[in-house]
Amino acid sequence: MEVRRSDEDAVSVEAAAETLRMLSGVMGSVPDGEWTPSLVKAVEALGDDAPGCARMRRYLGEHAGEDDFVQALAVDWTLAFRGVSPAHGPRPPYAGAWLGDDGTGVGVMLAVNSCYVAEGLGTSGSKPNRLDYLGVELEFMAHLLSKAAAGGEGAREAEASLSSFIDRYVLSWLPRYRAQVEERCKTEFWKGFLELTESAVREVRAALSGDDGRASDA
Structure with missing residues (x-):
């Protein structure tokens, strides 16, 4: 059945997708003199109410x-x-490193990649990170959220x-x-950042469970 969404619901889902993209971007770029000011602005825009944000802002202020x-920031980013x-x-934050029996988890990495391929997102090997990073x-989660926000037959x-994907690999x-x-x-900055990240993932998963009643059948 086709999933119908109100404009407000779609905007909310897309906002969650943008949050995931922002978190992904921060995680994938080592802080430097040019990039860090934009990071500070992004944290300030989030306010203190979201989990982890007060810790990040406090660290920045100090x-x-x-x-x-x-x-x-860069040294701890590298460590984390x-x-x-x-x-x-x-x-390291590779699904295979945590879920694989051999400490490397190549099989898990390939399984994660199969999820990407199923969505038409085959990799070219150009990404600087492992596929299960x-x-x-x-x-990838942001991609699926945007697809769900669009509604239509593919939303469900x-x-x-x-x-x-969240349950198995995140x-x-x-x-x-x-x-x-x-x-x-x-x-404390990166600790707060990952507190925010986990909270964002859990909020998406809770919404998908139907706790907010977003989706309705035609």
């Missing part, structure tokens, strides 16, 4: 004027999102695919990863 501010120092930092997964299928490991970031990373 450290943004320091000479090594950008470097400190690149997994270059397993002895000191968290396991959290930032890439968020980008997009919602079902997104629900399954929330099945994201809380454990975030716990390691809380324990091993230094800056």
Whole structure:
């Protein structure tokens, strides 16, 4: 059956998709002198009510004027999102690294990629990250949300695919990863950022469960 959405519902779903794209972009770009000001503006625009945002704003308020501010953010970004120092930092945010039996999870990575291919999003190998990288997964979730927001015959299928993807390949490991970031990373900024990320994913999943009553059958 075709899923019908009011204009207000569609705007709300697309806004959630844009939030996921923003989170994906932040996660995929190492902070530098040119990029960090836009990051600060993005955090300020979110306000303090969203989970994790007060922590991020507090960190920015306390450290943004320091000479090594950008470097400190970049070092902790590398520790949190690149997994270059397993002895000191968290396991990297690859679904396969958390769900695979061998610590690498190539099979999981291929399974994640099969979800992309099923949506016509085959990869060319040009992306700088693994296919099961959290930032890439968020980008895929945003794609499915936009498809659901458009309504029509493909909306329900997009919602079902997104629900399954979140359950199998995101929330099945994201809380454990975030716990390691809380324990091993230094800056409150990235801890707050991942608190916001997990909250955003959970909100999308709750909406897909029908808690907000968005979708209605024709």
